[in-house]
Amino acid sequence: MGCVIAFEEMTEEELKKREEQIIGTGTEDDLHDLRCWLFRESVRLDTKEKSVNDKMERFETERRQFREEMRDLNKQLERDRRIFREESDLFEQRLQILKKGFDQLAADKKQLEQDRMLLEAEREVVERARLGSGEFLFRGVSDSWTLRKRYRDLIKIFHPDNAGGDHEIIQMINQEYAELAVEYGA
Numbered sequence: 749m750g751c752v753i754a755f756e757e758m759t760e761e762e763l764k765k766r767e768e769q770i771i772g773t774g775t776e777d778d779l780h781d782l783r784c785w786l787f788r789e790s791v792r793l794d795t796k797e798k799s800v801n802d803k804m805e806r807f808e809t810e811r812r813q814f815r816e817e818m819r820d821l822n823k824q825l826e827r828d829r830r831i832f833r834e835e836s837d838l839f840e841q842r843l844q845i846l847k848k849g850f851d852q853l854a855a856d857k858k859q860l861e862q863d864r865m866l867l868e869a870e871r872e873v874v875e876r877a878r879l880g881s882g883e884f885l886f887r888g889v890s891d892s893w894t895l896r897k898r899y900r901d902l903i904k905i906f907h908p909d910n911a912g913g914d915h916e917i918i919q920m921i922n923q924e925y926a927e928l929a930v931e932y933g934a
Contacts, residue, residue: 886924892932899925 770778885902889895899921904910906917 883924885921886928889928889932892929895925895928895932 767782770782774782886895886898889898902921903918905912906921907913908915908918
C-alpha cells in the first residue's frame, strides 16, 4: 500500500482541514496515507534540522577562526606599527646626525677655505719678500771671482730645467749679478 495523497501541494490551512477530516471521518487508508506523509515530513524536517545544525556549527567554527585570524592580524598590525615607529625614530635620529655632520662639514670647509686664503696670502708676502731682493743670494760675496763662482752655483741649482728650478728666481739672480758685476768690475 503506497501513500496516495499529495499533502505537499496543499497550503497550511488546507492541510489542517484535511487532517481534521481524516482523523474525524477518514478511512483506514486515509489514516495510513496521513501517517506515511507525517513520517516522510518528520524525516524531511529532521534532515533539514540536521542540515541547519551542521551549517550553524560550520558557521560558528568559521566565526571562531575568523576572530582568531582577526586577533592575530591585529597583533601583527600592532607589532608592525611599533616596528615602524621605532624605525621612523631611528631614521630621524640618523637624519639629525647626518644634518649635524653636514653642518660641521660645511663649517670645516669654510674654515679650511679661510685658512687656505690666509696661507696663500702669507706665501705671497713671503714670495714677494724673497723675490723682491736677490741680495740674500749673493750675501758674503766680496770680489768678482767669488761673484762669478756664486753665480754659476746658483744657476746650476735654480735653472728651470732642473727639478727645483724657477724662471723668476733665475731672472732675479741675473739682475742681481748684473748689478754686482758692475760694482766689482767683473
